[in-house]
Structures are given as C-alpha cells and as structure tokens.
Amino acid sequence: MGPTLEDFLMTTDRIDRTVAWEALDSRGRPTVACRVELENGAHGRTVVPSGASTGRHEAHEARDGGTRYGGWGVRSAVAAVNDEYAPLIRGMRASDRAEIDAAVEEHDGEPNLSRLGANAALAVSLATTVAHGAAENRPLWSTLGDPAGGDAGARRATIPMPMINIFSGGAHAGRAVDIQDFLVVPLGAQSFAQALEQVSDVRAHCARLLDDRGGWSALVADEGGLSARLGSNEAALELLAEGIERAGFAPDAMSIAIDVAASQLVDGDDIVLAGQGDRLSVDEWLDVVVGWTERYPLVSIEDVVGEDDWRGSSAATRRMPATQMLGDDLFATNLDRVDRGVSESAANAVLVKVNQAGSVSRAGRVLARAQDAGFATVVSARSGDTEDTWLSDLAVGWGAGQIKVGSTMRSERTAKWNRLLEIEAIDGLPFAGASVLGGTA
Incomplete structure (x- = not known):
C-alpha cells in the first residue's frame, strides 16, 4: 500500500x-x-x-x-x-x-x-x-476544525448573520455623533445573498434621507458607513428607522444594532455625550438606552458602558434581557475576561477580534468558551482593515453565527462580503438566520 x-x-x-x-x-x-x-x-x-x-x-x-x-x-x-x-x-x-x-x-x-x-x-x-x-x-473554512484547538470536533459551519454599518460616529467618523456605529441586522433574510441585497436597499434609502436633510451622503467613514453631523444620537436612530421603513421592511425583518464604544465617552463616573452637551450617570445613561429599545427595533447593543464597568454591564444585561448585549472592549477577546463576564452575567454575547488576542488559536479559544457558556458570538473586522478575506472563513468554519465587517462599500469591506457570497454559492452551506442573536429568546 x-x-x-x-x-x-x-x-x-x-x-x-x-x-x-x-x-x-x-x-x-x-x-x-x-x-x-x-x-x-x-x-x-x-x-x-x-x-x-x-x-x-x-x-x-x-x-x-x-x-x-x-x-x-x-x-x-x-x-x-x-x-x-x-x-x-x-x-x-x-x-x-x-x-x-x-x-x-x-x-x-x-x-x-x-x-x-x-x-x-x-x-x-x-x-x-x-x-x-x-x-x-480545501476551502480555508473547512480546515479550521475545533476553534478551541482541542479534540471536541468542529462546530457546525454556517454562513453568519451579518451586522452591517449604515451610519458612523465616534472614532470612526470624526465624532460626528457620539455613538460609534449604527447598524442593521437583516433578521428576515433567508440567505446571505438576500441579506446583503436588503441591507444595500436600506443604505440607499438612508443616503437619500440624509441628502434631503442637508447632509452629504458622499462622505463615508472608516468602515464605509454614512457620516453626518446629526442633531443627536437619537436623530441617527430616527433616520435609520425611517430608512428601514421606506425600504419596505417591518421592524422584525430589518432591525437595528448600535456600537456605543462607551469607553470613549467615560469621564470619571459619568458618560459624556459631547455632541449634544449631556453628562449622565451610568444609571441615567441606561435609562436613555432602555428608552431606545422601547421606541426602536434595537436588537443588539455593543459596549454600552466603559470597558471596566462590570457592575454597569451586568445592570444593562439585567435591564434589557431581550436585547443582545455585546462585549467588545469589555472582553478584548481575552479568555480571563470572558470567564469573568460569564460568571457575572455582564453580557450575553462576545465580539471576537483576532488582533485583540494576537493569534488565531487564542481567538478561537475565546469563541469556543463563549459559545459553551451559552453566549452568542460575533466575529469582527477592524476599522483599519485589509483586502484579506480570511475573516469570512473564520466566521464560517468556527460556526460563529454572526459577523460584523462594516458597510456595503470600500473594497476591504466588500472583499469579506464577497467571500461569504462565494462560500454560499460554491459550498452550499446553510445561512445561520435570526436565531443566533443573544438575548432574543
């Protein structure tokens, strides 16, 4: 032989x-x-x-x-x-x-x-x-095996649900508004190709609304999102909700996510919204955000308080149990911090960024630990990204369920969306669908 x-x-x-x-x-x-x-x-x-x-x-x-x-x-x-x-x-x-x-x-x-x-x-x-x-x-996604690097076997490979940027503020857009990202999640889509098509339609309607209100939709932020100086953070939510409605989607078919990136807003014990002149205690700030979840189809909130505010993170998760409470700076793709977040119920979802960890193996172990604890997982790009497409394969092969790349323009963003379209067309993997979000059960 x-x-x-x-x-x-x-x-x-x-x-x-x-x-x-x-x-x-x-x-x-x-x-x-x-x-x-x-x-x-x-x-x-x-x-x-x-x-x-x-x-x-x-x-x-x-x-x-x-x-x-x-x-x-x-x-x-x-x-x-x-x-x-x-x-x-x-x-x-x-x-x-x-x-x-x-x-x-x-x-x-x-x-x-x-x-x-x-x-x-x-x-x-x-x-x-x-x-x-x-x-x-072989396709890269099929070679990844168990994300924890052990012998447990690979998780089920799926095409992830995308979380796609429409408006940007914070560090990604010269602080046009305080909140860093306003995104949509196409919960009603039946495939990744349909999800991308639907979100592109929403972005086009939001761009027209922005132009009608004196903005300039030709300006884009680091991750390809629209950028404009709106009157307040809620004004961006209102515009996004209207864009979703004008595109013909019901709130349960096209929902909203935000990345607060609150560590950039922390001053002492307070949250400072410089764009609208507000200084709020953490409890007051959470009152505001809870109100948004009641008025808008807001299904995911990232880094709602500062990166070391474990009490505030736990309080936010407790107060908004039906919402995906996503930790980025809170966890920093660090296994010890995820363990603490699990024990303190400081979130119900973990953002995974390989460069926060420093290796693919470290990031994979974080994702596996989060999923084993019942947390949702979102594989994410960075604002300074590249034309590489490995991120899409990681999200698929690890069975992350969700992916956050940026908007539907700028080639370093579309390269990753295009790779997912390719995997769906060539390899025929199933689309994860809406059930992968944390806090929605």
Missing part, C-alpha cells in the same frame, strides 16, 4: 520560509504583511488589521514611534517576524497551527505579546493558517 495523503502532508507541509514586510491598511497606516511558504510549494499571505477604538486590555500592537508615518511605522514588528519568528517556526508543520501559535507566544514571553508586538505574532499565525488551507487544497 502506498503512502496516504496524511503521510504526504506530514513530509511536505513543513514551513520552509517566512517573510514579513511593511504594508498599508485601509486608513493608510502601516501594518505587518507576512508570507509563509511550505516545502510543497503552498503558501499563505496575510496583511494584519488594526483598530482605531482600541481597548486597554487588547494584546499590545508594536509601533515604531518617531516621525515615519507619524509614528505608526511597524519596522520593529516586521524585524521580529524576519529575525526571530522565521527561524523559530521553520520546519514546523503548518497543520500544527496551535503548536506554532504557542511557540510564538512563549518566545515573546509577555501575556499581552508586548515584547515583540501582537501584530508580529498575528502575522505569523494568520499566514500559517492560510498556508495550511492552501496545503490541503
């Missing part, structure tokens, strides 16, 4: 060469690009994303400082890949992705990867993940 496919892969999927270089993200800032080449000729290439509204508890991103690119250069992180990680992982098998991630993390030596930079570690992790898929000549 001749050698099996497994025998072949064991001798040929070993890493031969790893090369990193400085590239640009969607905001024009430098980031780390990396290519991992295998002995069998397969390779994986990736360009690492970066956030704008970053939490204090994220893995540490290495930046050079100085005058190049306003201090945003990443030559030190590139050197870390080329000089330290490349020789470390040479000869290791790409299919042993968790072992490679562990070796990289041990070599850095700091829990938040601050010695050499999480962007350096993630470049290696992502490029290796893509190379593994290429070596097996």
